Each structure stands twice: as C-alpha cells, then as structure tokens.
Amino acid sequence: MTMSTTDHETQIIVDPDVPLVRITREFDAPPEKVFRAHADPELFARWIGPDSMTTRIEEHDCRTGGAWRYTMERDGFEAGFHGSFHDVVPNELIVQTFTYDGVPDGVALEKLHLEDLGDGRTRLTATSLVDSFEGRDAFVASGMESGVVEGYRKLDALLAEG
Amino acid sequence: MPADPLSKVFSALADPSRRDMVARLTVADATVNELAEPYDISVQAVSKHLKVLEGAGLVTRSRDAQRRPVHLEAEVFALMSRWIERYRRQAEERYQRLDALLDAMPDGDPERPDTGEKQ
Numbered sequence: 279m280t281m282s283t284t285d286h287e288t289q290i291i292v293d294p295d296v297p298l299v300r301i302t303r304e305f306d307a308p309p310e311k312v313f314r315a316h317a318d319p320e321l322f323a324r325w326i327g328p329d330s331m332t333t334r335i336e337e338h339d340c341r342t343g344g345a346w347r348y349t350m351e352r353d354g355f356e357a358g359f360h361g362s363f364h365d366v367v368p369n370e371l372i373v374q375t376f377t378y379d380g381v382p383d384g385v386a387l388e389k390l391h392l393e394d395l396g397d398g399r400t401r402l403t404a405t406s407l408v409d410s411f412e413g414r415d416a417f418v419a420s421g422m423e424s425g426v427v428e429g430y431r432k433l434d435a436l437l438a439e440g
Numbered sequence: 441m442p443a444d445p446l447s448k449v450f451s452a453l454a455d456p457s458r459r460d461m462v463a464r465l466t467v468a469d470a471t472v473n474e475l476a477e478p479y480d481i482s483v484q485a486v487s488k489h490l491k492v493l494e495g496a497g498l499v500t501r502s503r504d505a506q507r508r509p510v511h512l513e514a515e516v517f518a519l520m521s522r523w524i525e526r527y528r529r530q531a532e533e534r535y536q537r538l539d540a541l542l543d544a545m546p547d548g549d550p551e552r553p554d555t556g557e558k559q
Binding site: 289290295307321325326328411 | 454524537541
C-alpha cells in the first residue's frame with residue numbers, strides 16, 4: 279500500500295498493485311442510520327452531491343438486484359451516473375457497480391461495508407475497484423464531481439520538460 | 441505494466457526503499473553513495489531504484505560529472521499528492537454532509553425503507 283493521506287477523518291488508500299481506492303470514515307451514528315442514509319433515495323439525495331450542484335435521483339432501488347441512476351446539475355452542466363445494486367445486506371453491506379455516463383464503457387465495482395463500533399458509532403469502508411490503472415487514476419484525478427483532466431495535462435507537460 | 445504518467449508514479453512509489461529515498465530527497469539532493477549509506481543494499485541496487493524513479497519523472501540526475509546528485513522533482517510528487525488529497529477532501533466534504541444529515545435524522549426508525557430482497 280502506498281500514498282495514503284491520513285488525518286483524523288476520511289482516510290484514503292490508493293493501492294499500487296491493484297487499481298483500487300479505499301476510503302475509511304467513522305460516523306457518530308449507528309449502522310442502521312448510516313445504512314438508511316444510503317438506501318433511502320430522499321435521504322441519499324441530500325448528501326451525495328456537492329452543495330453547488332443539484333442532485334436528481336432518477337432511480338434508487340437499494341436492494342439486491344435493484345438499480346440506481348442520478349444526475350448532478352450545475353448551470354446547465356450535467357453529469358449522470360448509474361449502476362446496479364449487486365448485493366445489499368441491510369445495515370451491513372452494499373455492493374454495487376458504478377458508471378459515469380461520460381465514460382460509458384468504464385465501470386467500477388464498489389463495496390461499502392458498515393462496521394458497528396458500538397456506542398452508536400460506525401466505521402464505513404468504501405472500496406472502489408476499477409478495471410484498469412488508467413481508469414483508477416482518472417477516477418482519482420477527476421474526483422468525479424469536477425470531471426477534469428487538467429491535472430493530467432499538467433503532468434504531461436511537466437514530464438515532457440524533464 | 442501501466443504506462444500512463446500517474447500510474448508510473450504510483451508504481452515507482454510502491455516500493456518502500458524508493459519511498460524512503462524520495463523522503464530523503466525532499467530534504468536535499470544526494471548522491472547515489474549518500475543514498476545507499478543507510479541501507480543494507482549495494483550502490484548498484486540503489487541505482488536500479490533510481491532508474492525507476494527517473495522513469496516516473498520523480499527524480500533527475502544533474503550532469504555535474506563527478507557527483508551527479510539526485511534531485512527530487514518536487515512538483516511531480518506534489519501534483520500526485522494534491523490529486524489524492526483533493527479526492528480525499530471531496531469524500532470528506534461528502535461525509536460531512538452525511539454527518540449533518542445523520543444528526544438531523546430521528547433516532548427511531550418509524551418509516552424504514554424497503555430494503556429487503558426482491559420477491
């Protein structure tokens with residue numbers, strides 16, 4: 279494992295051997311509540327997107343075999359995302375696919391695990407496995423919400439100088 | 441083997457000795473001999489590691505004939521850290537929104553959404 283930036287809150291691991299990104303975060307709420315905030319479309323819409331964008335949930339059938347689809351919009355710019363819920367174990371686990379409509383052939387497999395820490399606390403571990411290193415790095419570089427590649431261009435330029 | 445620039449940087453840093461060398465080079469430039477000192481490995485092995493770091497654009501060797509000190513391309517290193525940090529920050533912001541929502545949600549579970557299996 280390498281390149282993990284850490285502070286007391288969200289932790290991230292970008293694996294050098296496998297194209298995955300893992301995020302860990304703890305919440306002062308029991309797993310049932312954290313799960314509900316993921317499973318209930320109305321609740322989900324209230325936190326998934328940045329405040330500067332409007333999140334429109336088109337489908338959110340959070341159970342094994344269900345599907346999801348939402349669009350984020352800001353000033354006429356739209357970004358759509360969709361996938362299916364592969365496995366849902368209430369209050370414990372959500373396994374889903376994730377596709378950004380801008381890269382329709384790309385897909386990430388996401389595993390969201392909720393661990394009960396007791397005292398009404400939960401540790402969430404979200405692992406995204408992408409099908410290539412290039413895809414994973416684009417994932418990290420774009421951060422999805424801003425959808426940009428200027429970072430790559432800048433690095434290309436830097437490397438070209440060397 | 442991944443060939444795009446960022447992947448090269450990631451895989452170059454996958455090795456603990458190389459990470460250590462990069463950490464040393466953040467302080468000051470160093471020669472191959474200086475870099476080899478704290479390790480139980482040969483100068484040749486260090487040179488091999490440096491080739492990988494060079495290939496990823498993380499370090500350069502000056503043409504200074506005698507010493508040829510190794511220089512860390514801090515900008516490349518910082519750029520990658522910045523990407524990861526930005527991604528992390530976005531996740532953190534998202535989860536702070538979730539914190540606020542969890543806070544506002546009642547503790548009881550009166551209207552539990554249907555989350556069971558499909559019939």
